[in-house]
Amino acid sequence: MASVEIRGVRKSFGAVPVLHGVDLNIRQGDFTVIVGPSGCGKSTLLRLVAGLEDASGGEIVIGDDVVNDVPPGGRDIAMVFQNYALYPHMTAAENMAFGLENSRVPRDEIRRRIAAAAETLRIQPLMQRKPREMSGGQRQRVAIGRAIVRNPKVFLFDEPLSNLDAGLRVQMRIEIAKLHQQLKATMIYVTHDQVEAMTLADQIVVLNEGRVEQIGRPLELYHAPLNTFVAGFIGSPKINLLPGRVRSVGPDGVAVDLQAGGTLTAQVVPDGLDVGSEVILGLRPESLHPAADGQGFKARIDVIERLGNETMVYASLPSGEIVAFEDRKASRMVSGETVQVGADPMECHLFRKDGTALQRTGQALARALEA
Amino acid sequence: MSATQSAGVMENPGAVAARPTIRRSARGKRGDGLAALAFLTPYLVFFVLFLAYPFVWGIWISLHDWELVGKVRNYIGLANYWDMFEDPLFLLSIRNTFLFTLMTVPAMVVVSLGLALALNRDTRFHAVLRVIFFTSSVFSVTVATLIWIMVLSPDRGLVAHLFRSVGMQPIAFLGSPDWAMPALTVTTVWWSVGFPMILFLAGLQQIPQEIYDAARIDNASAWRRLTCITLPSLRRTIVLVVVLQIIAQLQLFGQTLIMTGGGPADRTRSMVQTIYETGFTEWQLGYASAMSLFLFGVMFLASMLQLYISRQED
Numbered sequence: 001m002a003s004v005e006i007r008g009v010r011k012s013f014g015a016v017p018v019l020h021g022v023d024l025n026i027r028q029g030d031f032t033v034i035v036g037p038s039g040c041g042k043s044t045l046l047r048l049v050a051g052l053e054d055a056s057g058g059e060i061v062i063g064d065d066v067v068n069d070v071p072p073g074g075r076d077i078a079m080v081f082q083n084y085a086l087y088p089h090m091t092a093a094e095n096m097a098f099g100l101e102n103s104r105v106p107r108d109e110i111r112r113r114i115a116a117a118a119e120t121l122r123i124q125p126l127m128q129r130k131p132r133e134m135s136g137g138q139r140q141r142v143a144i145g146r147a148i149v150r151n152p153k154v155f156l157f158d159e160p161l162s163n164l165d166a167g168l169r170v171q172m173r174i175e176i177a178k179l180h181q182q183l184k185a186t187m188i189y190v191t192h193d194q195v196e197a198m199t200l201a202d203q204i205v206v207l208n209e210g211r212v213e214q215i216g217r218p219l220e221l222y223h224a225p226l227n228t229f230v231a232g233f234i235g236s237p238k239i240n241l242l243p244g245r246v247r248s249v250g251p252d253g254v255a256v257d258l259q260a261g262g263t264l265t266a267q268v269v270p271d272g273l274d275v276g277s278e279v280i281l282g283l284r285p286e287s288l289h290p291a292a293d294g295q296g297f298k299a300r301i302d303v304i305e306r307l308g309n310e311t312m313v314y315a316s317l318p319s320g321e322i323v324a325f326e327d328r329k330a331s332r333m334v335s336g337e338t339v340q341v342g343a344d345p346m347e348c349h350l351f352r353k354d355g356t357a358l359q360r361t362g363q364a365l366a367r368a369l370e371a
Numbered sequence: 372m373s374a375t376q377s378a379g380v381m382e383n384p385g386a387v388a389a390r391p392t393i394r395r396s397a398r399g400k401r402g403d404g405l406a407a408l409a410f411l412t413p414y415l416v417f418f419v420l421f422l423a424y425p426f427v428w429g430i431w432i433s434l435h436d437w438e439l440v441g442k443v444r445n446y447i448g449l450a451n452y453w454d455m456f457e458d459p460l461f462l463l464s465i466r467n468t469f470l471f472t473l474m475t476v477p478a479m480v481v482v483s484l485g486l487a488l489a490l491n492r493d494t495r496f497h498a499v500l501r502v503i504f505f506t507s508s509v510f511s512v513t514v515a516t517l518i519w520i521m522v523l524s525p526d527r528g529l530v531a532h533l534f535r536s537v538g539m540q541p542i543a544f545l546g547s548p549d550w551a552m553p554a555l556t557v558t559t560v561w562w563s564v565g566f567p568m569i570l571f572l573a574g575l576q577q578i579p580q581e582i583y584d585a586a587r588i589d590n591a592s593a594w595r596r597l598t599c600i601t602l603p604s605l606r607r608t609i610v611l612v613v614v615l616q617i618i619a620q621l622q623l624f625g626q627t628l629i630m631t632g633g634g635p636a637d638r639t640r641s642m643v644q645t646i647y648e649t650g651f652t653e654w655q656l657g658y659a660s661a662m663s664l665f666l667f668g669v670m671f672l673a674s675m676l677q678l679y680i681s682r683q684e685d
Contacts, residue, residue: 052584073590085581089603098599099589146589 002063002153009058035197036207078147079156086131117148157189223368228355260317262297266348268358282349288325296342437657451661464645472620487571508565512625515562574608614677
């Protein structure tokens with residue numbers, strides 16, 4: 001187990017820069033999830049830590065050692081790949097033993113470690129099977145087993161669940177979380193799935209176009225995103241981002257006239273915001289709700305999704321934007337109906353025109369994090 | 372299949388709804404069969420005319436004392452086959468052909484695999500080298516052998532220069548009973564290494580990069596990656612190349628005819644050369660056909676070996 005530090009790491013493929021100076025601290029034993037859209041450089045960052053790519057600049061430190069020039073096999077890391085990357089002609093047991101044999105671990109010790117890992121992952125019956133005789137979920141378990149037996153300083157996961165079906169993904173996610181609790185190992189996990197990020201992480205790193213947008217605990221990112229990108233990436237369904245202009249700044253918060261008509265107030269620190277400046281109001285679907293006439297804005301219901309535990313409503317504004325909101329009372333709204341929608345100022349986010357967030361007031365944030 | 376289904380319906384009169392479907396599908400299958408036959412006909416015509424008929428005709432001829440020109444057509448049963456194995460010249464050509472195959476096939480596999488491993492990189496330089504190494508396969512046997520006759524010439528050949536440069540007397544490779552066969556092997560490997568190399572390159576490109584990444588993380592040395600990842604992953608390709616090469620090298624003819632004429636002292640005489648001379652110089656077509664069928668049998672066994680090995684893997 002070791003900490004990982006990434007200091008100003010840059011990476012270019014030819015003339016194309018992929019990472020523009022990434023700084024990241026991962027404490028020993030932490031589960032860090034790197035999340036971002038396709039092509040944001042998250043897998044490249046993981047491969048740099050693994051040593052499968054060479055950094056164009058900056059330093060990668062595992063434990064106390066700068067490992068930039070250390071080959072992957074010497075970094076004492078283990079990696080679980082998206083396509084499992086099991087050796088096709090070897091049995092599960094041979095796959096797990098391969099790395100240990102290369103490091104000249106004694107035979108008895110190899111047998112002992114494989115047996116222990118197989119027990120942890122409940123894969124004893126698969127040990128003599130070859131990868132082609134296993135299902136996707138079983139292969140991924142064996143791949144995780146191959147990582148565990150190495151007893152590495154750091155575990156790296158590169159989108160390990162994306163090839164599994166939805167049900168299996170949830171199950172494996174829980175197992176990976178349990179595994180982390182059990183092993184208490186440092187883990188770095190790359191995914192584009194924000195649900196995986198939110199459920200697994202001690203710390204989430206949001207990456208966009210090769211730059212770190214924000215690093216923080218899952219709920220911190222959810223309730224206090226630093227910009228519209230993070231706000232939009234974390235949370236499902238996505239946050240509603242509505243453009244508008246500042247109408248007034250007062251003790252009750254910043255009142256915003258929405259472009260689509262209507263007014264809403266956000267409890268944020270105004271930080272020099274002028275009346276009339278362009279802003280973007282951020283409203284989480286669960287913060288929006290049907291309101292009394294004269295409050296909030298009008299929207300015409302397009303689709304209602306009744307999921308049993310919640311009811312999601314998708315509605316269009318006069319300006320054509322679509323908003324999603326949760327109808328907690330499961331009222332009898334129907335498609336085509338025009339409703340008045342509002343939000344509690346304490347639950348509203350506000351962003352400047354350039355996308356950077358205005359800090360929510362301490363009171364609003366405390367309430368959000370408490371909930 | 373449709374017959375079984377129809378029988379099932381007759382035994383079960385309750386299955387009324389299924390009947391029209393089955394009838395339609397039976398008619399549909401007849402239509403499919405006709406369409407398939409229509410597509411196959413051009414190939415079948417060629418197959419029957421130029422493969423099946425000559426093959427059966429060849430077996431028939433091999434059972435006769437049959438002269439190429441003239442009217443001798445005496446049925447002699449298996450006598451040609453018994454004679455064949457008492458004919459010292461044919462036995463010598465079998466020995467030579469097998470020896471040549473035994474020398475050439477392993478050399479071809481090792482060289483083509485080595486080249487494929489060295490050239491399996493995604494740069495322009497390697498692409499150019501791949502083309503260069505494949506170019507020799509495009510040459511006709513005449514061109515390839517003439518090049519090597521010149522290279523191996525004890526007077527002015529490239530090898531002769533090399534020998535003299537280190538103060539040695541040049542060897543007349545093609546005239547030496549000991550060196551003629553190895554010289555043919557070198558020529559053949561140089562001439563036809565391109566195709567197996569391409570097969571190996573295709574095989575190498577099928578191996579996912581992630582497996583090599585995993586092996587690097589597993590601290591596998593380059594040698595371990597080759598022996599534990601690459602070679603096992605190429606097993607099918609290796610079997611294919613070995614069998615194709617056995618079949619190709621058993622048919623050795625052009626190289627010996629042009630480079631050594633089967634000599635010196637029949638030391639490079641191949642089976643095909645003996646078959647050719649028996650049939651077309653000595654006009655003994657029946658005897659030549661029997662020899663050809665023996666060669667066919669050997670190559671057939673090699674093909675079956677490949678089928679057997681590939682089925683074992685599945």
